Amino acid sequence: MWILIYLFIIWSSLRTLVAAIGSTVTVRNDVNETVSALVWPTMSPQMTVAFRSQRDVMGNLTIDQLPYVGLNLRRVLLNNETNMVNEGNNTRLLALFKSMLSSEANVFVLDLKQYNNDLIVADTTLSFGDVLAALQSFIFSTQNNLYANVLVLLLNISAPVLDNSYQNQTLNTTSILDKNLGSSFIYKPTDLQNDRAKNNTWNIYGKSSIDGWPTLGSVLYEQKKRLVIGELTNSFNETTAPYIFPHDVFHYEQGNVTLDCPSTVEGLTNLSSIHWRFLDSQFNSVDIKEYISCGISPIISNPAYVNNVTQLADIVHEGSVWSWDSNQPSVTQSTSKSGGSSGTLEAYNCVLLYYFANNETVTWRVDNCYDSNVGLCRYENMAFRWLVRSNKATYFDFDSYQGSKCPDQYTFNIPRTPLEQRSLISYLRNASFPDTQIWIDLNSISVSNCWVSGGPYASCPYEKVISRRNFVTMMVPASVCSFALLCIVVYLSVLRVPIYDNRKNWRRVINKISKSELEGVPS
Numbered sequence: 001m002w003i004l005i006y007l008f009i010i011w012s013s014l015r016t017l018v019a020a021i022g023s024t025v026t027v028r029n030d031v032n033e034t035v036s037a038l039v040w041p042t043m044s045p046q047m048t049v050a051f052r053s054q055r056d057v058m059g060n061l062t063i064d065q066l067p068y069v070g071l072n073l074r075r076v077l078l079n080n081e082t083n084m085v086n087e088g089n090n091t092r093l094l095a096l097f098k099s100m101l102s103s104e105a106n107v108f109v110l111d112l113k114q115y116n117n118d119l120i121v122a123d124t125t126l127s128f129g130d131v132l133a134a135l136q137s138f139i140f141s142t143q144n145n146l147y148a149n150v151l152v153l154l155l156n157i158s159a160p161v162l163d164n165s166y167q168n169q170t171l172n173t174t175s176i177l178d179k180n181l182g183s184s185f186i187y188k189p190t191d192l193q194n195d196r197a198k199n200n201t202w203n204i205y206g207k208s209s210i211d212g213w214p215t216l217g218s219v220l221y222e223q224k225k226r227l228v229i230g231e232l233t234n235s236f237n238e239t240t241a242p243y244i245f246p247h248d249v250f251h252y253e254q255g256n257v258t259l260d261c262p263s264t265v266e267g268l269t270n271l272s273s274i275h276w277r278f279l280d281s282q283f284n285s286v287d288i289k290e291y292i293s294c295g296i297s298p299i300i301s302n303p304a305y306v307n308n309v310t311q312l313a314d315i316v317h318e319g320s321v322w323s324w325d326s327n328q329p330s331v332t333q334s335t336s337k338s339g340g341s342s343g344t345l346e347a348y349n350c351v352l353l354y355y356f357a358n359n360e361t362v363t364w365r366v367d368n369c370y371d372s373n374v375g376l377c378r379y380e381n382m383a384f385r386w387l388v389r390s391n392k393a394t395y396f397d398f399d400s401y402q403g404s405k406c407p408d409q410y411t412f413n414i415p416r417t418p419l420e421q422r423s424l425i426s427y428l429r430n431a432s433f434p435d436t437q438i439w440i441d442l443n444s445i446s447v448s449n450c451w452v453s454g455g456p457y458a459s460c461p462y463e464k465v466i467s468r469r470n471f472v473t474m475m476v477p478a479s480v481c482s483f484a485l486l487c488i489v490v491y492l493s494v495l496r497v498p499i500y501d502n503r504k505n506w507r508r509v510i511n512k513i514s515k516s517e518l519e520g521v522p523s
Helices: 002-022 045-057 073-078 087-101 128-141 164-170 173-180 189-197 216-222 265-272 287-293 309-320 418-430 468-494 498-516
Strands: 025-028 070-072 107-115 118-121 151-157 227-231 251-254 277-281 297-300 350-356 361-367 373-379 386-393 410-412 436-443 463-466
Touching (some): 070 073, 073 087, 073 309, 087 128, 107 128, 107 297, 118 128, 128 151, 128 173, 265 418, 287 297, 287 418, 361 418, 386 436
Parallel strands (some): 070 107, 070 297, 107 151, 151 227, 251 277, 373 436
Antiparallel strands (some): 025 463, 350 361, 373 386
């Protein structure tokens, strides 16, 4: 038995050692990479990485300042025209909603009407509880650091037929939410009050503020909340709906709005002082990017229908990916190698921001960390004050242990939102920069396709990597000790030892004495 155990130990150690010699060993913390393939087009693996990297870059921003892209479900599914009273249509609506949750859309406007002591989706017989159950299922399946994101559900409540005060008293929204979703996932008004009391809310300058909001990282990873629910009408109050934020918390506009986008630091700062900036309107693939870049979160209400709603997926995609170029980030390997006959080193694990002066646009692309380029610096905690350092360096040298190329009070940085990126474009335009390639603080050096900020030595929060050399150094002593133990066991099993021989001799003597004794009772 012991021989089999030690043989298994040796076999496991040697097998792992061989694997380490052949390639770098990667241990995943999160392995759930399955995304349901439903009606709405699912994100490609590359798109998933791009979307995740944007979320991670925004981890220290407050949730009210994030760029959201939403869908007005009544407009894009029902078109305000057809009364969807067919149960088969209810099933299709739920299936489509579930697939939308797996897309880039993260805000949903839902029209509800009161029916007795319950809520149902307007123009259907679909209950609000069924929609919440679909939300719960999605949240359960994505409750990990890889896929978690903040969702916003905005409710339009139709006026009840009966007396309004009576309806408000009898409609128990708390019970509906608890039963079908669970309050643990909801970021509630009381949570905001507690965060403000603990000085865990912040303003746009990165300073604690009594009227601020918590950061995305705090909500997702510390409090493990996933959903913010708000009312756009005025049917509820703090007593009747304690889990739901009132309408005056959100800056919500509908229809065509003239876009007046500021370009100065002062104007951008004033715009950022407005919480939760939504525009519910019709968009196309071009203008949605303009609104996003001006700090407006678009809610798409293009008339569609349940059968052809997926045509809106491209518009959602254009609004959601505000950073990366098309077909980016490219699939990379976090290894350094010699670049052919030139002998130059290559590691395509760092990100350059490309600025095009002719049309004043920027985009992100993966490039060689060993190339020399200028780098981007931000002034302290000011979101919209930038400096492009003119002295060129590799990505590794721009912000290293020896010091940063950025001057005092500046840090190597990255535009974290579309609005910050727009302020960077204004800076580059006013400084008359030509077409320029600029290092930004984003890399996948530690783990391939895990894009992190914090300089060349930032670690990936999802995967831990053990280098080949360190892993071999760690495993060789264990393998040698296991082999030595196996030899000892074999030796003890095959050869006689003095203790064993002496025990056998004593047993023989005792047997002889026993035979010489008389049996029975002495007289």
